[in-house]
Amino acid sequence: MNWDDTETDMDDDLTQAELTHLQRLTDADADGDDRAVEAALRPKTLDEVIGQVRVRDQLGLVLEAARRRGRAPDHVLLSGPPGLGKTTLAMIIAAEMSTPLRLTSGPAITHAGDLAAILSGLNEGDVLFVDEIHRMSRPAEEMLYMAMEDFRVDVVIGKGPGATAIPLEIPSFTLVGATTRAGLLPGPLRDRFGFTAHLEFYEAHELDRIVHRSAGLLDVHLTAEGSSEIASRSRGTPRIANRLLRRVRDYAQVRADGVLTLPVAKAALEMFEVDESGLDRLDRGVLDALCRRFGGGPVGISTLAVAVGEERETVEEVAEPFLVRSGLLARTPRGRVATPAAWRHLGLTPPAVPTVDSTLFDEV
Ligand SMILES: Nc1ncnc2c1ncn2[C@@H]1O[C@H](COP(=O)(O)OP(=O)(O)OP(=O)(O)O)[C@@H](O)[C@H]1O
Ligand SMILES: [Mg+2]
Numbered sequence: 001m002n003w004d005d006t007e008t009d010m011d012d013d014l015t016q017a018e019l020t021h022l023q024r025l026t027d028a029d030a031d032g033d034d035r036a037v038e039a040a041l042r043p044k045t046l047d048e049v050i051g052q053v054r055v056r057d058q059l060g061l062v063l064e065a066a067r068r069r070g071r072a073p074d075h076v077l078l079s080g081p082p083g084l085g086k087t088t089l090a091m092i093i094a095a096e097m098s099t100p101l102r103l104t105s106g107p108a109i110t111h112a113g114d115l116a117a118i119l120s121g122l123n124e125g126d127v128l129f130v131d132e133i134h135r136m137s138r139p140a141e142e143m144l145y146m147a148m149e150d151f152r153v154d155v156v157i158g159k160g161p162g163a164t165a166i167p168l169e170i171p172s173f174t175l176v177g178a179t180t181r182a183g184l185l186p187g188p189l190r191d192r193f194g195f196t197a198h199l200e201f202y203e204a205h206e207l208d209r210i211v212h213r214s215a216g217l218l219d220v221h222l223t224a225e226g227s228s229e230i231a232s233r234s235r236g237t238p239r240i241a242n243r244l245l246r247r248v249r250d251y252a253q254v255r256a257d258g259v260l261t262l263p264v265a266k267a268a269l270e271m272f273e274v275d276e277s278g279l280d281r282l283d284r285g286v287l288d289a290l291c292r293r294f295g296g297g298p299v300g301i302s303t304l305a306v307a308v309g310e311e312r313e314t315v316e317e318v319a320e321p322f323l324v325r326s327g328l329l330a331r332t333p334r335g336r337v338a339t340p341a342a343w344r345h346l347g348l349t350p351p352a353v354p355t356v357d358s359t360l361f362d363e364v
Helices: 003-013 016-030 032-041 053-069 086-096 112-120 138-150 187-191 204-218 224-232 238-255 262-271 281-293 301-308 312-325 340-345
Strands: 076-079 101-105 127-131 152-157 164-169 174-179 195-198 329-332 335-338
Touching: 032 204, 032 238, 053 086, 053 195, 076 086, 086 101, 086 127, 086 174, 112 138, 112 152, 138 152, 138 174, 138 187, 204 224, 204 238, 224 238, 224 262, 238 262, 281 301, 281 312, 281 329, 281 335, 281 340, 301 312, 301 335, 312 329
Parallel strands: 076 174, 076 195, 101 127, 127 174
Antiparallel strands: 152 164, 329 335
16 A cells, blocks of 8 residues: 555545544644553553563562562563553552552663662662663663662762762662663673563454453443454554554544444554554555665665654664564665565565575685
């Protein structure tokens, strides 16, 4: 499907008033409205978590054992692509331990002093959640090693030869780190987590359950077919499932009788440019640039990002994992390559593949 065509259809089909209304609803993604809904949809206990069975079982055991010992649980690292439930699980860990959650993020900790201030303000047993932990500054990271292991930090006063380190005891706490890029974490930091959970993409049937649960919480009527259509286009990601549900709900309220049936879901998702495979505008933009502009690759990720007018990180963390997983894009040492399926997805004919790959003869 060509998204330029979709855009034209959309304009033709809708009155200006409807468009403005829907636009406003879409824009809410960036501000309070949708965020409040997202918070309301978060599972609050481990039992409410759908999918991630292994992680749920392992984490449940770690927390139960800590409860029985009357101690703070070991530090936990949650890794995985965006929107799979890392923040949700961090909140659940604190809730299950009946302790407050203190929240910060890697980019917010620019100096070791920032971290020292946070750590010294903790109470015994608190859960400290550091989101995007891979983006913390080096000196803060080193301070964190010591805090995690010995519940102590050295606060350096003064500069140069006259500087003195004052040891500061901190209460025992549980660090929960979240990262979309576990590979970027330095080994010493990674090794200090007693439990690491890697979140996997969700199966369609799990997303279907998530959509049903969210619809119940939002008091939305949806049919089984409507739900599975949303689930199958959600790229294995609960956040996307919830977002598509909200957009289909908007459409159902404005254009239909409020019930999320299969035809309503299909029409709404087409309008919001989410295709049958769950690819959105950015995904198709990446494939389109790769095939049409770079002849299918190989091309470097930075070049590809410039071609679609996005940050390298956005292409690498948001679009690429799903494209790779869908078998549409491959990472090779020389750059990103479109698979024949990618060409076909865009309605193009894949180029003829050389029958003999000359690189195979390099060593002969
Ligand atoms: N297992 C689950 N069951 C039901 N809903 C879930 C589950 N995991 C996540 N969600 C929903 O998906 C949304 C996104 O989850 P969350 O914010 O925890 O993702 P994240 O991994 O922290 O993403 P990011 O990397 O972008 O911070 C939440 O609002 C929650 O409603
Ligand atoms: Mg998060």
